[in-house]
Amino acid sequence: MDIALSSQLQVPDATRHPAPPRTPRRKSRSVIPGFGLTMGLTLAWLSLVVLIPLSTVFIRSAGMGVSDFLAAGFSDRALAAYRISFGTAFLAAVVNGVLGLLTAWVLVRYSFPGKRIVNALVDLPFALPTAVAGIALTAIYAGNGWVGQFLEPLGIKIAYTPLGIVMALVFIGLPFVVRSVEPVLDDFGAELEEAALSLGARPWQVFARVVLPAILPALLTGFALSFARGVGEYGSVIFIAGNMPYKSEIAPLLIVTQLEQYDYAAATAIATVMLVASFAILLGINCIQAWSRRRLAA
Amino acid sequence: MNGVLALSGRLQARHLLIGLMLAFIGLFLVLPLVSVFAEGLSKGFAAYGAALVQPDAQSAIKLTLLVAAISVPVNVVFGVMAAWAIAKFDFPGKSLLITFIDLPFSVSPVVAGLIYVLMFGMQGWLGPWLRDYDIQIIFAVPGIVLATIFVTFPFVARELIPLMAEQGRDDEEAALSLGASGFQTFLRVTLPNIRWGLLYGVLLCNARAMGEFGAVSVVSGHLRGLTNTMPLHVEILYNEYNFVAAFAVASLLALLALVTLVLKSIVEWRFDYQRGSVGH
Numbered sequence: 001m002d003i004a005l006s007s008q009l010q011v012p013d014a015t016r017h018p019a020p021p022r023t024p025r026r027k028s029r030s031v032i033p034g035f036g037l038t039m040g041l042t043l044a045w046l047s048l049v050v051l052i053p054l055s056t057v058f059i060r061s062a063g064m065g066v067s068d069f070l071a072a073g074f075s076d077r078a079l080a081a082y083r084i085s086f087g088t089a090f091l092a093a094v095v096n097g098v099l100g101l102l103t104a105w106v107l108v109r110y111s112f113p114g115k116r117i118v119n120a121l122v123d124l125p126f127a128l129p130t131a132v133a134g135i136a137l138t139a140i141y142a143g144n145g146w147v148g149q150f151l152e153p154l155g156i157k158i159a160y161t162p163l164g165i166v167m168a169l170v171f172i173g174l175p176f177v178v179r180s181v182e183p184v185l186d187d188f189g190a191e192l193e194e195a196a197l198s199l200g201a202r203p204w205q206v207f208a209r210v211v212l213p214a215i216l217p218a219l220l221t222g223f224a225l226s227f228a229r230g231v232g233e234y235g236s237v238i239f240i241a242g243n244m245p246y247k248s249e250i251a252p253l254l255i256v257t258q259l260e261q262y263d264y265a266a267a268t269a270i271a272t273v274m275l276v277a278s279f280a281i282l283l284g285i286n287c288i289q290a291w292s293r294r295r296l297a298a
Numbered sequence: 299m300n301g302v303l304a305l306s307g308r309l310q311a312r313h314l315l316i317g318l319m320l321a322f323i324g325l326f327l328v329l330p331l332v333s334v335f336a337e338g339l340s341k342g343f344a345a346y347g348a349a350l351v352q353p354d355a356q357s358a359i360k361l362t363l364l365v366a367a368i369s370v371p372v373n374v375v376f377g378v379m380a381a382w383a384i385a386k387f388d389f390p391g392k393s394l395l396i397t398f399i400d401l402p403f404s405v406s407p408v409v410a411g412l413i414y415v416l417m418f419g420m421q422g423w424l425g426p427w428l429r430d431y432d433i434q435i436i437f438a439v440p441g442i443v444l445a446t447i448f449v450t451f452p453f454v455a456r457e458l459i460p461l462m463a464e465q466g467r468d469d470e471e472a473a474l475s476l477g478a479s480g481f482q483t484f485l486r487v488t489l490p491n492i493r494w495g496l497l498y499g500v501l502l503c504n505a506r507a508m509g510e511f512g513a514v515s516v517v518s519g520h521l522r523g524l525t526n527t528m529p530l531h532v533e534i535l536y537n538e539y540n541f542v543a544a545f546a547v548a549s550l551l552a553l554l555a556l557v558t559l560v561l562k563s564i565v566e567w568r569f570d571y572q573r574g575s576v577g578h
Contacts, residue, residue, distance in 0.1 A: 031471055031474055031475070032386050032387070032467055032470050032471065032474065032480075032483075033474075033480035034382060034383075034386075034480050034484075035383060035386075035387045035389075037379075038379040038380070038382045038383040039383040039387075039389075041376075041379050042376070042379050042380040042383050042384075042395075043395075045376050045379075046380075046395075046398055046399065049444070049447055049448055049451060050398065050399075050401055050402060050448065050451060051398065052417075053413040053414060053416075053417050053448070054401070054405070054413055056413055056416040056417055056422075056423065057409070057412070057413055057416065060416060099322050099326075102315065102318060102319050102322070103319050103322065103323065105315065105319075106315050106316050106319040107319075110312055110315070110316055112316050116563065116567070118319075118320070118323055119563075120559045120560070120562070120563040121323060121327050121328065121559070122323070122327075123559055123562065124327050124331065124555060124559060125327070126502065126505070126506075127502075127505045127509075127554075127555035127556075127558040127559050127562075128331070128509070128551070128552060128555040129505075129508070129509025129510070129511060129528075129529050129548075129551045129554075129555070130509065130511050130512070130529075131509075131511040131529040131530075131532050131533055131548070131551075132334060132509070132529070132532065132548040132551045132552055132555075133330060135334075135532065135536050135544060135545065135548060136330035136331070136333045136334045136337075136545075136548070137330055139333050139337055139541075139545075140329055140330060140333050145333075146329065146333060147325070147329070170326065171326055171327070171330065174326065174327075203311065228404050231406070232404075232405065232406025232407065232408070232409070233406075233407075233512075234406065234407050234408050234511065234512035234515075235407070235511035235512050235515075235529070239533075239536065251406075252406050252407070252408035252409070252512065253408075255406075255408050255409065255412060256408055256515070256516060259412065259415065259516065262421075264415075264416070264421055267412060268412070268416065271406075271408075271409045271412050271413075274406055274409055275405065275409060278404040278405060278406070279404070281404065282397070282400075282401075282404045286397070
């Protein structure tokens with residue numbers, strides 16, 4: 001259908017529209033072919049692979065009945081798992097907000113030997129499989145590990161505690177903050193800082209009053225992306241977490257545990273809660289970005 | 299950036315901040331990477347090599363390559379089509395469509411696996427029907443491929459949409475007005491314009507496809523030699539306290555990550571490719 005249409009579309013506008021177009025608000029038609037074909041296939045494939053499979057979770061949950069759903073999705077063990085997942089992801093996102101901003105700042109504003117290598121390494125968590133990150137972090141922070149052996153005598157245990165989960169999520173989430181903040185910091189330039197400094201502001205005042213407000217939307221976006229990734233993260237966490245119910249069991253692991261016990265209802269209910277939470281975060285990120293665009297336009 | 303007076307210009311602060319940042323990157327990123335190779339080689343090269351030539355490891359490597367060889371091209375075709383439709387045309391609901399394409403990024407990998415179990419598993423919607431026709435998807439290779447396609451779904455499209463939108467339609471319109479067909483225009487005009495962005499998307503998509511753990515773990519069934527990908531094989535070896543073998547197989551995946559980062563950096567430096575989106 002599309003190829004036939006495309007040859008028609010190349011006919012000059014005057015012959016196609018003898019009368020002036022009735023809908024003046026509509027933009028002039030593109031002469032580029034392939035809209036129907038690519039859009040149709042995109043929508044079909046998107047529905048088959050993403051939308052229909054995702055809807056199964058909600059449809060199954062809807063079929064469970066309210067009391068069954070609440071019992072499965074908000075059992076004591078599930079509530080403890082949400083607390084751990086959201087709590088550790090929040091802490092990790094805060095750490096990433098600070099250290100990611102530091103990393104982005106240094107990468108944008110300073111030059112130093114090996115900068116390109118450091119810049120490439122920032123994306124390591126995107127490229128390294130999560131299971132590999134998980135066993136590597138566990139090896140480092142275990143009691144006899146490279147770092148763990150120095151912390152254990154001080155009474156700090158990282159591996160097999162919630163602190164280990166935070167460590168893994170800091171690793172996983174770091175690039176989100178750095179890559180969100182970097183372009184804004186780059187655009188922003190140093191001129192405003194110079195101006196403020198030359199007017200007598202102290203460096204921390206310049207940071208708090210000039211730099212931070214300008215990069216806040218980007219920083220919040222990075223924070224939210226890091227948080228969202230941390231809430232759902234599985235591979236890097238399960239090795240280091242210890243996985244004790246009520247203590248260090250994350251929500252995605254609880255879904256897997258329920259599935260292995262063939263408790264599909266409980267797995268589905270917990271997955272529904274997680275999905276709703278991630279959609280809420282996604283909505284939040286979109287709102288932050290809309291806000292930031294409005295601010296830039298103003 | 300050239301300011302002598304600026305915050306960034308103060309020498310002590312600069313050294314302190316660079317030092318802090320390098321210490322953080324070293325401790326959090328470099329140390330884990332180095333430890334993978336150190337643990338894998340801790341019993342010598344012979345033990346390292348033995349872990350890699352073991353039949354289960356070999357079949358895991360083959361399965362991982364197969365899954366990537368299917369899911370990456372599928373996502374390339376989808377990504378290019380989606381980017382063409384979204385970037386070259388105006389239509390209502392565009393941003394909603396982009397949000398839908400992005401959805402897999404915000405879904406937990408475990409949930410990504412679960413949805414296919416709910417669709418195709420024995421207790422799932424299509425389970426009984428599939429059993430009647432003797433088709434197995436869950437706990438078999440098709441399920442692993444589907445779950446991988448889901449988690450890597452946005453990578454190529456996400457890279458191409460902002461790039462193609464920025465390039466606009468002028469080049470294509472010029473080619474079409476000179477008499478090129480739609481497909482010729484795509485091959486000769488659009489494709490060369492987007493090649494670095496496409497390569498970038500493919501690199502990230504491939505790294506995730508080969509390294510995916512959570513989603514694949516849920517649908518795989520962990521049958522040794524049959525449905526174990528490399529990350530799943532690493533987990534099994536690790537849980538059996540066979541640490542040298544686990545880290546040896548993991549080091550291959552770490553090597554893949556390093557190659558990905560190097561190629562990605564080459565695309566960025568040599569061709570001055572500016573990314574349009576924040577990566578995942």
